[in-house]
Amino acid sequence: MKKMLAILASPRSSGNAANMLDTAVQKAGESGFTIEYIDLYKKDITYCKGCMGCKKIGSCVINDDIKEIERLIKECDLVTVACPTYFANVSAPLKNMFDRLVGVAFDDNNSFIPKPKLSQKQKYLILITCSTPAPFDKLAGQSTGTVKAIREFFHVSGMKHAGTVIFSGTRNKSEVPLKITKQIHNIIRKAGKK
Numbered sequence: 001m002k003k004m005l006a007i008l009a010s011p012r013s014s015g016n017a018a019n020m021l022d023t024a025v026q027k028a029g030e031s032g033f034t035i036e037y038i039d040l041y042k043k044d045i046t047y048c049k050g051c052m053g054c055k056k057i058g059s060c061v062i063n064d065d066i067k068e069i070e071r072l073i074k075e076c077d078l079v080t081v082a083c084p085t086y087f088a089n090v091s092a093p094l095k096n097m098f099d100r101l102v103g104v105a106f107d108d109n110n111s112f113i114p115k116p117k118l119s120q121k122q123k124y125l126i127l128i129t130c131s132t133p134a135p136f137d138k139l140a141g142q143s144t145g146t147v148k149a150i151r152e153f154f155h156v157s158g159m160k161h162a163g164t165v166i167f168s169g170t171r172n173k174s175e176v177p178l179k180i181t182k183q184i185h186n187i188i189r190k191a192g193k194k
């Protein structure tokens with residue numbers, strides 16, 4: 001059975017990013033995935049120390065909740081990350097999670113090009129929220145800043161992009177529009193087939 005790792009990177013557990021992720025989780029269940037759900041704001045994950053000890057042992061030297069995520073990210077077929085846009089970037093816990101996973105994501109070699117450690121058979125789906133309405137979320141580099149930061153991590157890890165869905169103009173909205181729900185469903189359905 002395929003496994004999906006769902007990561008909520010918003011502090012609002014009933015907010016728009018959480019609702020998008022719930023949509024993905026429901027569809028993934030229907031598409032034959034087993035689900036592991038991580039609410040990042042509820043995890044005990046301290047800051048990366050920048051010691052690069054992980055490069056020697058392939059795992060972070062700090063023993064906290066990152067260990068659970070290290071295991072789950074290596075095991076999953078699809079990881080779905082739901083994140084709000086904060087200052088045209090990812091939320092702080094998500095950035096910290098990426099930093100703490102550097103030893104799991106890639107190896108250094110003699111060139112400046114990182115050597116991916118995760119599998120090309122693994123895929124990632126990005127779900128983004130931002131209050132800036134379209135097309136200004138893109139023109140002003142808002143949602144695109146968040147997407148770029150997430151893609152950077154998964155790209156150097158070697159995982160394949162399954163899709164990105166952006167819910168822009170979220171101010172005063174609490175329901176995921178049908179158009180967005182359909183986009184999420186389509187990507188999950190395809191990921192479940194391959």
Ligand SMILES: Cc1cc2nc3c(=O)[nH]c(=O)nc-3n(C[C@H](O)[C@H](O)[C@H](O)COP(=O)(O)O)c2cc1C
Nearest residue numbers: 010015016017084085086087088129130131132170
């Ligand atoms: C600290 C903070 C910074 C934000 N920065 C941006 C931003 O740079 N661009 C933007 O369009 N929205 C920004 N927003 C708005 C959120 O991205 C938006 O409200 C989003 O829908 C929140 O997702 P949630 O419903 O999952 O909490 C910011 C919100 C907060 C709390």
